[in-house]
Amino acid sequence: MLAELSAMMSHGFKSSRQDFTFGPWKVTAAKTHIMKSKDIERLAEEMNMPSLPEMLFGDNVLRIQHTDGYGIEFNAVDALRRVNNMEDSVKVACAQEWQESRVDSEHTKEVGKRYDWTYTTDYKGTLLGGDIQMRVVETSERINMEKLKAREQIMFFDEVLLFEDELHDHGVSMISVKIRVMPTSFFLLMRFFLRVDGVLIRINDTRLYYEAGKKYMLREFSTRESKIAELKNVAAQYTDPNEIAPHLTLKLTECEKLELPVTDHQSAANEALL
Incomplete structure (x- = not known):
């Protein structure tokens, strides 16, 4: 079914891009067609994985970038780079059958090659800025979810799908990211959702608040x-x-601060205030 949808979407699916300015930040949500088969095969070979998700949106991105160049973005390719391509994440009776059904190109004839066929990823975003990036530090401070529940004007909202796969009709593996911008803050949620029918459900969430x-x-x-x-x-x-x-068992929580770098532009602005 996904293959049919892929064919339909590759023909006539209109690309879209939305930009929204929030103070010195620019939020970009870009959505386009599914990655072409030859590009998927090339990427699979580069990543040493027998196959990649059926619906892979390699050019989709949600980006938050400061005028000074630093920021963070969320894209499918970097999410897949965080998949463990050396071992199975879930061992079920159908895993071998599923892998063999997907190994159909010349460069991926290693039937039974061990890799995470569920595409589970612990991706938390890609920092931007080259030499000037936000610094990641551990923190005990938490996002105030109650505050986020308060009714506030939403100035911008978008959701971007990065990849999806039906695991050969044995469930679903997908990752998407959505953002909402309010008058004085923004909140982002990237969610990896895995359901292996009859076996397990797993959710990896990344929340970002500013x-x-x-x-x-x-x-x-x-x-x-x-x-x-x-x-x-x-x-x-x-x-x-x-x-x-809410019904799943919490296995892991990591809390971090992404500290904004002090750039020459910011230093000059601070000196002007003194």
Whole structure:
């Protein structure tokens, strides 16, 4: 089904790009067609993986960039680079059958090659800026989720799909990122969602929050996972990440500050204030 959708979307799917300015920041959400087969094969060979997701949006990106050049972006290729291509993440009866069905090109004839066929990734974004980047430090400070629940004008919103795969009809593996910009802050959620039918559900979330005037962003990464057998009494849709997420067991939480660099432009502005 995804293959058919891929063919449909590659013909006539209109690319779109939205830019939104938030003080010195520019938010860019770019969406375009699915990556071409030859480019996917070339990328798979480079990554030493037998196959890549059926729907791979290699040119889709959500970017947050400061006028001084630094920032952070979220893209599919970098997300896939964080997949463990050396071992299986989930061992199920269908794994071998699934792998063999996907190994159909000359350069990927290593049937049974071990790799994470679920495409589980712990990707948290790609820092931008070359020599001038935000500095990542651990913190105990958390994003105030209650504050985010308050009704506030949404000045900009968009969601970008990076990749999706139906795991040969054995579930779904997908990652997408969405952002909303309010008058004095922005909040971003990137979610990797994995459902292996009859086996498990896993969600890796990356949340990013910034308040205007602060010298840092807050970034939280979490992993939630439960076996299907543990969810038998849960009255939630397994296919809906938002519904099932609160019922999954929290396995990991990492909290970080992305400290903004002090550039020559900022130094001059600070001196002018003295």
